[in-house]
Structure formats: C-alpha cells, structure tokens
Amino acid sequence: MKRILLAVVVLALAAGCASGSDAQRREVLLATTTSFQDSGLLDDLVSDFALKTGYRIRATAVGSGAAIALGSKGDADVVFAHSEQAELDFMAQGNGERRVKVMHNDFVIIGPATDPARARGQGSLAAFRAIAAAKATFYSRGDKSGTDVFEKNLWRQAGVTPSAPWYIEAATGMGQTLQIASEKRAYTIADRGTYLARKGGLALDILAEKEPPLFNYYHVMTVSPAKHPRVNSLGALAFVDYLVSPETQRRIQQFGVAKYGEPLFYPDAP
Amino acid sequence: MELIVQGIVEAARRIVTLDRDVLDAASASLAVSGTATALSIAIGIPLGALLGLGRFPGRNAVLSVVNTGMGLPPVAVGLFVAVLVWRSGPLGGLDWYCTRPAIVMAQLILAGPTVIGLTAVALQSVDPMLRTQLTSLGATGVQSAWLLVRESRLLLISAALAGFGAVISEIGASLMVGCNVKGDTRILTTAIALETSKGEFGTAFALAFILLALVFAVSAVTTWAQQRPRPL
Numbered sequence: 001m002k003r004i005l006l007a008v009v010v011l012a013l014a015a016g017c018a019s020g021s022d023a024q025r026r027e028v029l030l031a032t033t034t035s036f037q038d039s040g041l042l043d044d045l046v047s048d049f050a051l052k053t054g055y056r057i058r059a060t061a062v063g064s065g066a067a068i069a070l071g072s073k074g075d076a077d078v079v080f081a082h083s084e085q086a087e088l089d090f091m092a093q094g095n096g097e098r099r100v101k102v103m104h105n106d107f108v109i110i111g112p113a114t115d116p117a118r119a120r121g122q123g124s125l126a127a128f129r130a131i132a133a134a135k136a137t138f139y140s141r142g143d144k145s146g147t148d149v150f151e152k153n154l155w156r157q158a159g160v161t162p163s164a165p166w167y168i169e170a171a172t173g174m175g176q177t178l179q180i181a182s183e184k185r186a187y188t189i190a191d192r193g194t195y196l197a198r199k200g201g202l203a204l205d206i207l208a209e210k211e212p213p214l215f216n217y218y219h220v221m222t223v224s225p226a227k228h229p230r231v232n233s234l235g236a237l238a239f240v241d242y243l244v245s246p247e248t249q250r251r252i253q254q255f256g257v258a259k260y261g262e263p264l265f266y267p268d269a270p
Numbered sequence: 271m272e273l274i275v276q277g278i279v280e281a282a283r284r285i286v287t288l289d290r291d292v293l294d295a296a297s298a299s300l301a302v303s304g305t306a307t308a309l310s311i312a313i314g315i316p317l318g319a320l321l322g323l324g325r326f327p328g329r330n331a332v333l334s335v336v337n338t339g340m341g342l343p344p345v346a347v348g349l350f351v352a353v354l355v356w357r358s359g360p361l362g363g364l365d366w367y368c369t370r371p372a373i374v375m376a377q378l379i380l381a382g383p384t385v386i387g388l389t390a391v392a393l394q395s396v397d398p399m400l401r402t403q404l405t406s407l408g409a410t411g412v413q414s415a416w417l418l419v420r421e422s423r424l425l426l427i428s429a430a431l432a433g434f435g436a437v438i439s440e441i442g443a444s445l446m447v448g449c450n451v452k453g454d455t456r457i458l459t460t461a462i463a464l465e466t467s468k469g470e471f472g473t474a475f476a477l478a479f480i481l482l483a484l485v486f487a488v489s490a491v492t493t494w495a496q497q498r499p500r501p502l
Binding site: 074174201 | 273356357358362367368369449452454
C-alpha cells in the first residue's frame with residue numbers, strides 16, 4: 001500500500017513538473033480564435049516564438065467570442081481575435097492595453113456547383129440576397145465565433161433577415177460546418193484557409209470571393225495589467241512585438257504557400 | 271473508402287517512423303490518465319471500502335451520489351473545473367488553466383466515483399461469513415478491511431480498469447481545461463479532434479489507431495495480471 005501511495009505521489013509530481021509554477025512567468029496564456037489553430041499557423045508561430053524568446057505560449061482555441069470573454073475576466077494574458085465590434089468594446093471597457101492589427105484573410109461564399117440559387121459571380125451581398133430569395137439551405141456556424149459574427153453582419157449589410165427552415169445553425173467549428181454543408185448540398189461561408197485545407201473532400205465551389213466586404217482582420221490585444229494585476233503583461237507584450245516584427249510578418253505571408261499554392265493570411269502590421 | 275486506406279497507411283507510417291507529434295500525444299495521454307487513475311485508486315479504494323463495509327447514517331445517500339458520479343457528463347465536469355482554475359476562479363492562484371494538473375483534476379473527478387462505487391460493490395459481495403470469521407479471530411476493523419480488499423482484488427483490478435477506460439478516451443473535459451497545448455496538454459483524443467477539424471484525416475486515423483492500441487495494451491496487461499494462475 002505504501003509503495004502504491006509513493007508511486008502515486010511521484011507520478012503526480014512528474015505530471016505537475018511539466019508546467020511547474022516556478023516557471024510560470026515564462027508562460028503566456030493566449031486565448032484565440034479557432035481558425036488560428038485549425039490552419040496550423042498557431043502551432044508554427046508558437047514554436048518559433050518559444051525558440052526566439054524562451055516564452056512558452058499556452059493557447060486555448062475557443063473562438064473569438066469566448067477568447068475575448070476570457071480576456072475581459074483576466075483569465076488570459078493576450079487575446080487573438082477577429083471580431084471587430086467585440087474587440088472595440090473590450091478596449092473601451094479598459095480590459096485591454098494594446099491592440100494591434102496583425103493580418104487578414106478573406107472569406108469565401110461557397111455552395112454546390114449546380115448553384116440552384118444562382119448566387120455565383122455577382123458579389124457577396126447579392127449572393128446572400130439570391131440565397132435568401134431562393135430559400136436555399138444555408139448553414140451558419142451559429143457559435144458566436146468571429147466567423148459567425150462576420151456572417152451575421154454580412155446578412156445585415158445585404159438587408160436580409162435569414163430565418164428557419166432554410167437557414168440552419170450548425171453550432172460547430174468551421175471544418176465540421178463545411179463537411180455538413182457539403183453533405184447536404186447547401187451554401188455556407190468559410191475562411192479561405194479552412195476551405196483550402198478541406199477542399200479536397202468537399203463538393204463545394206467558391207461563388208463569391210476577394211472583395212472588401214469579405215476581408216477579415218485579425219487583431220492581437222494584451223490584457224490590461226492595471227485592471228487585471230495577475231496577468232503576465234511582459235510576456236503578452238513580447239508576443240505582440242513578435243507578431244508584428246517584419247520577420248514574423250514574412251513568416252505569416254509564406255505560411256501555407258508550399259501546400260496550397262497561395263497564402264492563407266496576409267500580413268497587416270504597420 | 272480511399273480515406274480509410276490512406277488513414278491506415280498513414281497510421282502505419284507514423285508508428286514505424288516514431289513520429290514526434292504522435293509520440294508526444296501518446297505519452298501525454300498515458301501520463302495524465304495514468305496519474306488520474308492512480309490517484310483515483312489511492313483515494314477510491316479506501317473510500318469504497320468505507321462505503322462498502324461501513325454502516326453509518328446517510329450511507330445510502332452517499333452511495334446514490336457516488337453512483338450518479340459514475341455517469342458524470344465530461345463536458346459538465348470540464349466546465350466546472352475550468353471555472354475553478356481560471357485565474358478569476360477560487361483555485362486561480364494555482365494557475366492551472368491549460369496545464370496537465372488541470373486535466374488530471376478533471377479526470378480524477380470522472381474516474382474517482384467509478385472506482386469508489388465498484389470497490390464498494392466488490393467488498394460487499396465478499397462472503398459475509400468471512401467478515402464474521404475475521405472479527406471473531408480478533409482482527410481490527412482496518413485489518414479486516416485490508417484482508418477483504420486483498421480477497422476481492424480481481425474485482426478491484428476491474429474497477430481500476432473501468433476508471434482508466436473512462437478517462438483515457440475522454441475528450442470534453444480534457445479539451446476545456448487542458449486547451450490542447452502542443453507538446454504538453456495535447457493528448458490523443460484532443461489531437462484527433464484537432465487533426466479532424468484541420469482536414470488531416472490520415473493523421474487523425476493514425477492517432478485513433480494508436481489510442482485503440484494503447485487501450486488494448488493496458489487492458490491486456492491488466493487482464494494478464496488478473497487471470498494468471500496464483501497459489502491458493
């Protein structure tokens with residue numbers, strides 16, 4: 001029995017050591033949108049950042065809405081999001097210290113090649129109106145993620161209030177939503193990165209792309225140490241500096257080119 | 271079909287070449303679920319013995335709570351533990367969010383009741399005459415409990431295995447409190463979910479096969495320990 005207890009204590013310590021508390025200030029807690037992780041860019045930058053600065057990023061990929069919520073409670077040191085209005089509210093409420101534009105990608109409106117709603121080739125807003133007029137099935141993320149907010153904003157700009165039964169909330173991540181839309185021969189909207197990564201297995205064509213209403217900007221925000229004294233402010237600022245450095249910006253631009261033949265993200269840092 | 275074949279080929283390749291990411295995820299899974307199971311045995315067997323052999327007011331109520339605990343929804347446990355370990359939460363000072371100890375804690379909550387409940391049942395199913403005999407031979411309560419635990423060890427091994435099985439294949443809680451940090455809290459199940467959402471089905475399949483192999487290996491070793499012939 002004593003031996004078992006000893007083994008248990010040793011194991012517990014071993015598990016604990018992997019993220020021991022003495023090394024805590026070398027750890028930066030990042031709350032981020034899922035597309036940053038699903039594209040593979042997050043893992044790439046996190047290991048590069050660790051190599052260059054010695055900081056370890058602990059990232060929780062939860063969607064822009066939840067990421068901003070975590071930041072506003074001081075539960076994260078730095079927030080990476082693409083949800084313009086929510087970010088501005090976050091800063092206005094004094095939760096953030098620095099907010100910097102890092103990059104953008106673009107959304108694509110996609111649907112079955114047969115395009116029963118005739119949404120193709122007339123721009124994003126007209127495409128949305130065509131889908132609504134035809135009451136063609138449209139899958140929304142429905143999870144308050146940055147993509148979800150972006151899509152709902154686009155419907156507003158198009159002057160349409162989407163409704164059931166043709167408008168369906170999948171309440172899941174981007175990859176899954178694409179899969180569902182493809183299986184159901186329906187329309188949806190996706191960030192180009194996830195679409196390119198999944199394109200091979202999907203029966204979905206691009207119907208609208210590469211125009212300003214579809215551009216999607218990512219910002220990084222450090223959580224204010226004045227409001228939340230426990231945050232690792234130095235680590236958070238180091239991550240921001242890293243993201244906007246010319247070298248990292250080039251790394252972002254090159255990410256995915258070898259695999260997809262085009263960049264997934266375009267650097268925007270000043 | 272092509273995807274399944276691709277997946278199997280990819281799985282074989284990654285296992286043969288000892289792929290770093292796959293090894294990391296597999297060892298992380300073993301470390302956290304092994305620790306959680308060990309802790310749940312250390313805590314669960316004494317508590318289970320107390321519940322199975324003891325007689326005290328409120329015992330039935332406690333047993334009902336434990337039995338409910340055997341079917342706790344992992345996402346609910348994940349949410350509960352996340353709220354506890356967020357910096358704004360009561361255990362925020364530990365700074366455990368997105369760390370292995372947080373996953374161990376969540377998995378302990380999931381596996382603990384299973385071990386406690388099955389231990390209580392196992393000890394109760396020992397022939398009651400044996401207990402009477404032990405008492406009449408002058409054994410103290412603790413001594414006789416220890417002998418009864420040894421007597422029912424085959425069932426207790428099954429209890430431990432049930433606890434391990436529940437946590438090694440668990441994803442909801444581990445993802446919510448561990449955050450799937452590469453090389454640290456990225457365990458097999460969360461890695462499978464991530465690779466699937468990235469569209470890397472081959473890698474996802476490889477990881478899934480490795481998870482199955484791991485569960486099988488642990489079960490096989492335990493079953494061997496349980497079933498090997500022993501002196502009477």
